[in-house]
């Protein structure tokens with residue numbers, strides 16, 4: 544039996560798991576529910592039990608396992624300590640140490656889920672072949688993961704890469720989920736795009752196919768692709784904000800590539816066309832040539848990155 548590495552992506556409703564060859568081949572993946580009873584105390588034992596039963600089923604010995612990596616929805620320090628995961632009921636403790644104990648000494652590593660997903664995209668997805676990458680996730684909110692010289696930038700309390708809360712508008716009156724006003728997330732998440740579209744539609748009576756049905760990120764981008772001028776206004780505003788926010792990131796990090804994922808990115812390359820003019824306008828000249836690509840691994844990015852976390856240890 545050749546060596547394998549396990550990757551675990553712990554989410555609020557399901558735990559995604561998989562095991563890989565050290566070269567990045569996904570051999571098998573599966574899911575178990577996240578049982579959050581009793582302050583989330585059963586979550587790690589459930590994960591460990593599932594891994595052990597998979598090892599028994601596939602005849603994988605303890606010696607064949609390089610380690611188990613886990614992405615967790617909360618800030619995690621580089622030595623595997625979580626600083627509270629509110630939606631799991633977790634306080635502050637070492638996820639790494641507890642996993643190692645539950646797995647009878649198999650090495651474990653833990654990281655923040657968004658950062659770990661970024662590492663996955665760099666290993667086997669849209670950022671493959673690069674060493675300095677920023678992942679941007681345009682989902683319900685906007686998340687990010689920053690990788691510098693092949694390593695995740697966790698920061699002092701694991702809060703590095705919070706791209707969604709970069710301030711991009713001084714005149715915003717609505718409050719972001721984080722309590723501030725004018726965050727990038729308010730314009731470029733799926734809900735942000737919908738909000739921009741509704742604001743634009745109210746501005747005048749210009750005809751648009753968006754007036755005939757549901758307004759959401761998908762219908763906006765679909766309308767952009769058929770030349771709907773109101774939707775194009777929305778895309779321009781979206782692109783102006785995203786380009787500006789990413790220019791700020793680039794001025795600090797100087798990545799070789801931005802990899803854009805999340806629900807909004809399903810619009811495809813068109814999204815990159817709209818953010819680039821603004822990016823080029825605002826960024827320092829040294830980062831003008833930074834590349835943009837779409838994420839490739841979808842919901843599997845987390846398990847890939849968790850596995851890579853162990854391999855990089």
Ligand SMILES: [Zn+2]
Pocket residue numbers: 707708719720721722723726728
């Ligand atoms: Zn915010």
